[in-house]
Each structure stands twice: as C-alpha cells, then as structure tokens.
Amino acid sequence: MIQEKKRTFNVFAASKGLRSTRQRDNILDVFLATHQHVSVEELYLKVKAVSQGVGQATVYRTLKLFVEAGLAREILLHDGQTRYEHVLAGEHHDHLVCTGCNSIIEFENETIEQLQDEIAARHGFMIRSHKLEIYGLCSRCRT
Ligand SMILES: [Zn+2]
Ligand SMILES: [Zn+2]
Known part of the structure; x- marks a missing residue:
C-alpha cells in the first residue's frame, strides 16, 4: 500500500517536471507513517527528527503537492488552521x-x-x- 502511494507520487512529481529529492522522500515516509490529522508544524517536527536540514516551508510546500497528487486531504479548522491526513485507497x-x-x-x-x-x-x-x-x-x- 505504502509502496503504491510512493509510486503514485513519483509519477505525479515526474509529470510536473519535479526531480525526486531525498527530502521529499523523507517527508512522504514520515507522512505515510503518521495516522493522525497533523498540522504542518507537527509533521515538520516529526520530519526534523529523522531528516535534519528540512525547513518548515519545504514541509508545507510538499504537503500541498501531496494534496494535489491526491495522496493527502486537507481538513480546515474554524480558526483557519489546516490539518492533513493521508488518503488510503478505497477508504x-x-x-x-x-x-x-x-x-x-x-x-x-x-x-x-x-x-x-x-x-x-x-x-x-x-x-x-x-x-x-x-x-x-x-x-x-x-x-
Ligand atoms: Zn473539543
Ligand atoms: Zn480523518
């Protein structure tokens, strides 16, 4: 399942002319292993623990890409905050x-x-x- 998600994302990234990066791979790994509704900051802290040198802005942009690729959903809180969750096939x-x-x-x-x-x-x-x-x-x- 996770391998499939990664492949889907790599195809999407290639179609947008984005070359694959170690950082983005790490962010995807951490995100797919997270079974919560996370904020950008929460995901950033998790990513930072395994991959130093990744900035919060990169995590934010990457999450937006995941949403665009259909891998993630955004949940809007009433105060303007956004949480993210990954979409599992058929669920x-x-x-x-x-x-x-x-x-x-x-x-x-x-x-x-x-x-x-x-x-x-x-x-x-x-x-x-x-x-x-x-x-x-x-x-x-x-x-
Ligand atoms: Zn409450
Ligand atoms: Zn949910």
Missing part, C-alpha cells in the same frame, strides 16, 4: 471538527454517502471527490 470518512479544542472525530455514514450520490445524479453532476466537515463542540468541550 473514505468525514469529520466532526471541534471549535473548542480542535479535536477531529472521524465518521462514516452510508446514508449520507448515498444521499450525496442521489443529489449529484439529480443535477446530472459527476462527483470526483467530496469532503464533509461539521463544526461544533465535542462532548468534552460541552461540559
């Missing part, structure tokens, strides 16, 4: 985002997915991707 979920503590809860709901397909079909619309982020207070922040 889809949506998010409840807490505006109190910025925690992110994942959920999957077949009915919601079907409704989206029905709405798109009614409009003759072909869905490529979607994301659903619901903002509010988590149970801990409500008390």
Whole structure:
C-alpha cells in the first residue's frame, strides 16, 4: 500500500517536471507513517527528527503537492488552521471538527454517502471527490 502511494507520487512529481529529492522522500515516509490529522508544524517536527536540514516551508510546500497528487486531504479548522491526513485507497470518512479544542472525530455514514450520490445524479453532476466537515463542540468541550 505504502509502496503504491510512493509510486503514485513519483509519477505525479515526474509529470510536473519535479526531480525526486531525498527530502521529499523523507517527508512522504514520515507522512505515510503518521495516522493522525497533523498540522504542518507537527509533521515538520516529526520530519526534523529523522531528516535534519528540512525547513518548515519545504514541509508545507510538499504537503500541498501531496494534496494535489491526491495522496493527502486537507481538513480546515474554524480558526483557519489546516490539518492533513493521508488518503488510503478505497477508504473514505468525514469529520466532526471541534471549535473548542480542535479535536477531529472521524465518521462514516452510508446514508449520507448515498444521499450525496442521489443529489449529484439529480443535477446530472459527476462527483470526483467530496469532503464533509461539521463544526461544533465535542462532548468534552460541552461540559
Ligand atoms: Zn473539543
Ligand atoms: Zn480523518
């Protein structure tokens, strides 16, 4: 799975005329090994631990490339922060985002997915991707 992701990214990078770099490979390795919704800074700190000399701006630009390549998804927090997660083939979920503590809860709901397909079909619309982020207070922040 991870090898496949790497190959996908290398094909994408080549199509954009980007030569492969050690730094980008390291960032991809660390990102694919992370099973969280990470901020640029969090990922940067993880990358720094294994690959010195990588700047936060490089991590940021590389994450943007991963999003463009379809390897990563962005989750927008209410205060303008962005978190990133990697997309595993065939896996889809949506998010409840807490505006109190910025925690992110994942959920999957077949009915919601079907409704989206029905709405798109009614409009003759072909869905490529979607994301659903619901903002509010988590149970801990409500008390
Ligand atoms: Zn909360
Ligand atoms: Zn998620």
